[in-house]
Amino acid sequence: xxxxxxxxxxxxxxxxxxxxxxxxLGPLLEKLEKIVELTGEKEELSNIAKDLKNVLDKAIxxxxxxxxxxxxxxxxxxxxxxxxxxxxIDPTALLEDLAYKLLTVEPYDLPALGEILKGxxxxxxxxxxxxxxxxxxxxxxxxxxxxxxxxxxxxxxVAFVNEVFKGLQGFLFGEPLxxxxxxxxxxxGLLPQEEIKEEKPFEKFASLLExxxxxxxxxxxxxxxxxxxxxxxxxxxxxxxxxKEKAPQAERLxxxxxxxxxxxxxxxxxxxxxxxxxxxxxxxxxxxxxxxxFPKVEEVINKVSQKVTSQKKLLGELLLEQKVLKExxxxxAFEEQKLKPHKKLGxxxxxxxKVTTQDLVRALKTQTEGMVSVEIQKLIQLTDLVGELVVLxxxxxxxxxxxxxxxxxxxxxxxxxGRITSELQKMVMSLxxxxxxxxxxxxxxxxQGLATSLGRKIxxxxxxxxxxxxxxxxxxxxxxxxxxxxxxxxxxxxxxxxLKLTVQRKTGYININLRTDGKGLDPNSLLIQEAEKxxxxxxxxxxxxxxxxxxxxxxxxxxTLVVIDGLLAQVGGQWFIIPADCVREIYLPKKENVIFLxxxxxxxxxxxxxxxxxxxxxxxxxxxxxxVWELVAIVIEKEHKQFALLVDEVKGKQEVVVKNLGxxxxxxxxxxxxxxxxxxxxxxxxxPEELLKEEG
Amino acid sequence: xxxxVVDDFPTMRAITKKILKDLGFKEILEAxxxxxxxxxxxxxxxxxVISDWNMPKMDGLTLLKNIxxxxxxxxxxxMMVTAEAEKQKxxxxxxxxxxxxxxxxxxxxxxxxxxxxVIAQKEKGPAK
Numbered sequence: 001x002x003x004x005x006x007x008x009x010x011x012x013x014x015x016x017x018x019x020x021x022x023x024x025l026g027p028l029l030e031k032l033e034k035i036v037e038l039t040g041e042k043e044e045l046s047n048i049a050k051d052l053k054n055v056l057d058k059a060i061x062x063x064x065x066x067x068x069x070x071x072x073x074x075x076x077x078x079x080x081x082x083x084x085x086x087x088x089i090d091p092t093a094l095l096e097d098l099a100y101k102l103l104t105v106e107p108y109d110l111p112a113l114g115e116i117l118k119g120x121x122x123x124x125x126x127x128x129x130x131x132x133x134x135x136x137x138x139x140x141x142x143x144x145x146x147x148x149x150x151x152x153x154x155x156x157x158v159a160f161v162n163e164v165f166k167g168l169q170g171f172l173f174g175e176p177l178x179x180x181x182x183x184x185x186x187x188x189g190l191l192p193q194e195e196i197k198e199e200k201p202f203e204k205f206a207s208l209l210e211x212x213x214x215x216x217x218x219x220x221x222x223x224x225x226x227x228x229x230x231x232x233x234x235x236x237x238x239x240x241x242x243x244k245e246k247a248p249q250a251e252r253l254x255x256x257x258x259x260x261x262x263x264x265x266x267x268x269x270x271x272x273x274x275x276x277x278x279x280x281x282x283x284x285x286x287x288x289x290x291x292x293x294f295p296k297v298e299e300v301i302n303k304v305s306q307k308v309t310s311q312k313k314l315l316g317e318l319l320l321e322q323k324v325l326k327e328x329x330x331x332x333a334f335e336e337q338k339l340k341p342h343k344k345l346g347x348x349x350x351x352x353x354k355v356t357t358q359d360l361v362r363a364l365k366t367q368t369e370g371m372v373s374v375e376i377q378k379l380i381q382l383t384d385l386v387g388e389l390v391v392l393x394x395x396x397x398x399x400x401x402x403x404x405x406x407x408x409x410x411x412x413x414x415x416x417x418g419r420i421t422s423e424l425q426k427m428v429m430s431l432x433x434x435x436x437x438x439x440x441x442x443x444x445x446x447x448q449g450l451a452t453s454l455g456r457k458i459x460x461x462x463x464x465x466x467x468x469x470x471x472x473x474x475x476x477x478x479x480x481x482x483x484x485x486x487x488x489x490x491x492x493x494x495x496x497x498x499l500k501l502t503v504q505r506k507t508g509y510i511n512i513n514l515r516t517d518g519k520g521l522d523p524n525s526l527l528i529q530e531a532e533k534x535x536x537x538x539x540x541x542x543x544x545x546x547x548x549x550x551x552x553x554x555x556x557x558x559x560t561l562v563v564i565d566g567l568l569a570q571v572g573g574q575w576f577i578i579p580a581d582c583v584r585e586i587y588l589p590k591k592e593n594v595i596f597l598x599x600x601x602x603x604x605x606x607x608x609x610x611x612x613x614x615x616x617x618x619x620x621x622x623x624x625x626x627x628v629w630e631l632v633a634i635v636i637e638k639e640h641k642q643f644a645l646l647v648d649e650v651k652g653k654q655e656v657v658v659k660n661l662g663x664x665x666x667x668x669x670x671x672x673x674x675x676x677x678x679x680x681x682x683x684x685x686x687x688p689e690e691l692l693k694e695e696g
Numbered sequence: 697x698x699x700x701v702v703d704d705f706p707t708m709r710a711i712t713k714k715i716l717k718d719l720g721f722k723e724i725l726e727a728x729x730x731x732x733x734x735x736x737x738x739x740x741x742x743x744x745v746i747s748d749w750n751m752p753k754m755d756g757l758t759l760l761k762n763i764x765x766x767x768x769x770x771x772x773x774x775m776m777v778t779a780e781a782e783k784q785k786x787x788x789x790x791x792x793x794x795x796x797x798x799x800x801x802x803x804x805x806x807x808x809x810x811x812x813x814v815i816a817q818k819e820k821g822p823a824k
Contacts, residue, residue: 108813114790597710609801612707640749640779692705
């Protein structure tokens with residue numbers, strides 16, 4: 001307790017006193033000495049404290065500039081505060097409390113069980129960094145969670161948790177943890193049942209890792225050998241497959257590396273190889289039945305993804321290399337760019353007179369070596385042409401004359417043509433599509449910078465799915481988003497202190513949601529109007545909603561170049577395409593399956609379960625007289641929603657290209673796009689969730 | 697027993713209502729989303745809320761948070777309805793103090809059993 005108080009007093013002093021005035025440093029020195037004394041036994045803490053005292057000593061002897069010293073000491077103290085707070089969770093008391101709660105809990109009292117779960121998370125934390133007790137606590141927590149989800153019996157689970165608690169109490173008194181606890185966990189299905197069965201894939205992984213390392217060494221000596229790169233990629237892919245579900249973090253790591261290798265790369269620099277070596281080293285730490293720690297994986301993945309984005313050398317980097325720019329100047333320019341994101345770095349540097357036009361041109365030339373710039377309009381035409389090629393091919397395939405062809409060689413050649421066309425299409429798409437996440441990160445920097453310049457603080461959180469957008473739309477989207485952020489920060493009546501940006505990839509469109517605690521945004525403000533105008537060009541839409549807790553803005557950007565796996569269904573002669581990933585089953589209802597609810601509503605009873613119905617006949621097209629049992633039910637399950645779509649007929653699965661619809665069709669609820677069908681007619685692509693949105 | 701059914705999908709509300717009526721519950725109210733549910737909760741006495749997860753305006757989890765943090769509502773019983781594939785998310789709700797959950801699609805028997813458990817638990821009173 002004393003320690004925590006002293007640290008916060010020291011932090012306060014550090015913020016208030018004038019570091020250039022020697023007498024004012026005295027009290028701080030005293031506090032730091034006190035902290036060193038109080039942290040005596042805890043080596044990690046006391047080392048930091050000693051370092052901080054050293055820094056202050058040096059500042060007093062004028063060996064370090066006072067402002068620098070203040071910064072270092074302040075940060076160090078904050079770190080100490082964080083660490084000491086962690087220290088103070090006492091596992092003994094916590095354990096006792098939890099054991100008592102567990103003893104008195106009723107098996108169906110979910111709120112009480114929830115409290116225990118939270119306590120167990122804290123308990124696991126308090127044992128850190130001791131892996132063994134921590135793992136046991138987490139196993140016990142898993143047991144309780146499984147019982148809540150009714151996957152194991154509650155009594156069994158509680159008994160197991162009790163045993164773990166007893167074991168841990170013993171452990172705190174210095175007894176070793178009994179291996180029988182793990183055995184029990186295995187019996188409860190918390191750990192893989194048969195060790196032997198598990199060993200095989202892990203062994204495979206270990207030997208694969210070794211081979212991967214060898215390949216990497218070979219690449220180091222011949223970095224241009226593309227065959228070796230392919231091998232490396234295949235190895236990482238295989239490892240990620242083996243690790244699937246066993247070690248999600250490690251799997252994620254392998255995936256991100258293999259993804260980097262698949263982005264068309266022509267050889268690597270030695271620093272790239274270092275990143276791969278980092279990943280391999282981290283994977284070596286993986287132990288059987290465990291996973292890698294999230295922060296470490298995150299760190300390496302960050303490095304890997306930086307490599308992906310920086311394969312083209314950045315302008316700033318080049319200018320530094322060519323020694324025409326100083327690092328400080330570059331940093332300064334970056335800071336300015338945060339506030340003026342529409343300006344290019346080169347422009348800012350020129351304006352400030354940090355580089356000459358000649359320098360800039362030379363650097364830009366180097367930057368684009370090996371690249372060709374193409375007019376975007378030509379690229380769009382190319383995509384359209386390829387799109388037509390694909391459609392034409394589908395048309396030919398369903399032509400009766402074609403169906404009658406029996407010439408095997410012709411058919412094979414046609415298949416080959418099909419493969420090439422679809423490859424070509426993928427290629428063209430990859431030229432047009434650009435990943436968006438880096439842009440969202442830039443937006444968050446922009447918002448942060450803007451808030452700072454307005455003298456405010458804002459807590460920004462990003463929840464991003466990987467999304468891609470046509471390159472030519474990216475700039476406009478960024479303009480839209482910066483205007484919205486500016487409107488939120490500059491014009492809200494009650495300024496926001498938090499902002500959450502959620503980006504989701506949906507069928508046929510990208511959904512961007514901004515949620516903030518700021519209130520009173522005028523939806524007719526100039527900035528919003530500008531954003532809306534820009535959005536029109538993107539064919540997107542913006543919805544602003546004032547909520548109790550703040551404001552929510554929802555942006556939708558339609559995608560035009562997506563291929564989805566769809567279920568083809570026909571309703572009243574019209575083709576519908578339903579994304580295959582949300583289809584649970586297809587069911588042929590009988591008369592006795594139909595249940596009538598109040599009013600005219602009907603539901604389907606499938607294996608005793610009641611499922612709501614949406615009849616596409618009455619919903620999007622005019623009603624017809626067909627009864628439910630004359631139709632086919634496609635059972636949809638997605639994001640907590642479940643219902644059955646009724647259609648006339650289901651005609652199998654197919655990959656379809658999503659096309660944007662004209663204005664007339666865009667208004668239909670649930671329809672997010674269209675696609676040209678094999679017979680030349682337009683199929684409507686449904687986003688089933690959309691069908692549920694507020695009627696009328 | 698006054699029950700509030702919260703779901704943005706009218707047919708799903710109708711199904712739940714029918715099952716509840718068949719089980720003998722008479723007073724059943726409906727809300728389209730969390731926000732509407734909160735309004736009703738503040739003006740009427742409600743004993744049990746049965747809420748869907750994903751809804752526009754305010755989702756089920758936020759509704760639960762709001763109920764638990766409101767001193768006047770915090771003792772209201774709350775049950776969440778979830779789809780099998782999203783079952784893991786139940787644990788989040790449990791940590792926030794949900795009283796029960798039911799997996800969609802449910803049979804009348806399952807819903808009855810779950811509601812009975814929740815009510816029985818309430819009568820016993822929480823463990824101190």
